[in-house]
Amino acid sequence: MQIFDSEYFGYKNNELYCEGVSVKSITDALGTPAYIYSKKFFGDKYNEFKDAFKNVNNTLFFATKSNFNLNVIKIFSNLGSGIDVNSGGELFRALKAGFQPDKIIMSGVGKTDEEIKLAIENNILMLKAESLEEIHVIDEIARSLNKTASIAIRVNPDVDAKTHPYISTGLAENKFGISSKEAISIFVEASKLKNIKLAGIDMHIGSQIVSVEPFKEAVEKLAQFVLTLRENGVNVEHLDMGGGVGVRYKDENPFPISQLAEAIVPIVKKLNVDLFFEPGRFLTANAGVLIAKVLYTKQNGNKNFIVVDTAMTDLLRPSIYGAYHHIQPVSLNAERKDIIADIVGPVCESGDFLAKKREISKCKRGDLLSVMSAGAYGMAMASNYNMRRRPPEIIVDGDKYFVVRSRENYEHMLFDEKIML
Numbered sequence: 001m002q003i004f005d006s007e008y009f010g011y012k013n014n015e016l017y018c019e020g021v022s023v024k025s026i027t028d029a030l031g032t033p034a035y036i037y038s039k040k041f042f043g044d045k046y047n048e049f050k051d052a053f054k055n056v057n058n059t060l061f062f063a064t065k066s067n068f069n070l071n072v073i074k075i076f077s078n079l080g081s082g083i084d085v086n087s088g089g090e091l092f093r094a095l096k097a098g099f100q101p102d103k104i105i106m107s108g109v110g111k112t113d114e115e116i117k118l119a120i121e122n123n124i125l126m127l128k129a130e131s132l133e134e135i136h137v138i139d140e141i142a143r144s145l146n147k148t149a150s151i152a153i154r155v156n157p158d159v160d161a162k163t164h165p166y167i168s169t170g171l172a173e174n175k176f177g178i179s180s181k182e183a184i185s186i187f188v189e190a191s192k193l194k195n196i197k198l199a200g201i202d203m204h205i206g207s208q209i210v211s212v213e214p215f216k217e218a219v220e221k222l223a224q225f226v227l228t229l230r231e232n233g234v235n236v237e238h239l240d241m242g243g244g245v246g247v248r249y250k251d252e253n254p255f256p257i258s259q260l261a262e263a264i265v266p267i268v269k270k271l272n273v274d275l276f277f278e279p280g281r282f283l284t285a286n287a288g289v290l291i292a293k294v295l296y297t298k299q300n301g302n303k304n305f306i307v308v309d310t311a312m313t314d315l316l317r318p319s320i321y322g323a324y325h326h327i328q329p330v331s332l333n334a335e336r337k338d339i340i341a342d343i344v345g346p347v348c349e350s351g352d353f354l355a356k357k358r359e360i361s362k363c364k365r366g367d368l369l370s371v372m373s374a375g376a377y378g379m380a381m382a383s384n385y386n387m388r389r390r391p392p393e394i395i396v397d398g399d400k401y402f403v404v405r406s407r408e409n410y411e412h413m414l415f416d417e418k419i420m421l
């Protein structure tokens with residue numbers, strides 16, 4: 001089987017380490033399943049992105065939907081990043097982690113009045129509106145609060161991001177943004193509203209995009225809009241490219257951020273606007289692994305099954321997208337032969353799998369497996385289905401580790417539930 005090895009998660013004496021800490025030493029202390037993140041990864045990826053775009057005024061807004069652990073948010077705040085929140089809950093977390101309101105922007109195709117109010121009351125930098133109706137609601141709420149709300153309008157540029165249909169968002173048929181046909185008239189209408197400041201134009205064409213071309217095509221379309229808007233007397237100060245930069249889960253090439261910069265910067269410089277980005281996965285996916293223990297191994301018919309103690313409740317991506325996550329042993333043993341097996345969890349759904357027909361070295365009960373590239377949309381999508389406790393999250397910094405969220409217990413899960421009947 002293929003082994004993923006990086007400076008963040010690599011082997012020493014056949015044992016998997018995260019930076020300077022042996023993964024087994026963490027799970028010996030805390031049990032499994034457990035999410036483990038490398039702090040260094042977050043900083044390195046943030047700096048790689050910033051470096052590539054250093055020749056243009058730009059701000060990165062970390063898309064915290066990919067990972068909303070308070071300490072991960074704090075790491076990005078310490079790096080000087082902005083943050084993109086997608087709900088009142090994410091806004092609450094961003095503020096709790098110490099983000100200044102003028103570094104926070106809010107996305108979302110269905111913001112409630114309560115969320116819009118919370119955003120405006122907290123003076124966040126900007127809300128990104130996705131329909132004319134929403135723009136009017138923002139204007140009304142801002143008026144009721146005696147404030148002006150800065151907005152960007154998300155345009156759906158009708159570009160094929162060539163990614164999984166569930167994470168493709170920039171096609172005319174998708175629910176996101178306003179249609180490019182109506183864009184000019186909607187911007188003009190929004191610019192006349194008294195309690196709105198129209199600050200920017202926004203897009204987000206999808207996630208896990210592995211080539212520069214769809215971004216370039218979409219930015220070219222948005223640039224044309226900016227020029228037409230100016231002819232119509234409407235100015236915007238920034239262009240927000242959204243997120244979507246892809247990562248390596250299996251055999252994808254590392255995304256060429258510098259080529260993205262080469263393609264985009266000249267277009268943006270001509271427009272004289274600031275550039276905003278909202279990367280999530282790029283900053284977090286390969287920062288994290290999910291460690292699981294083998295509970296049982298068995299054969300049903302000709303099929304090998306490895307039943308582990310993690311499940312779709314901890315990492316949903318394989319179940320909903322058929323997403324690939326590389327899985328490898330925490331302790332390498334060259335004497336073990338490779339087999340083909342389905343790696344499945346304990347949840348009562350056939351859709352509860354981490355991998356199907358996967359080549360993996362033969363396992364025994366008690367072995368530890370590392371599910372790689374699990375730092376994005378992992379814990380953030382975790383649930384309590386089957387009354388399963390969500391795993392702990394650990395951040396490794398050099399040769400130290402921090403339990404930044406402990407494993408849920410059954411009392412946590414009952415929270416405010418009362419027997420009343």
Ligand SMILES: Cc1ncc(COP(=O)(O)O)c(C=O)c1O
Pocket residue numbers: 063065066084107108204206207208242243244245278279280281282376
């Ligand atoms: C509006 C918006 N911005 C940014 C992102 C982050 O995308 P990614 O994690 O692919 O970078 C998303 C993801 O769904 C999004 O909807």
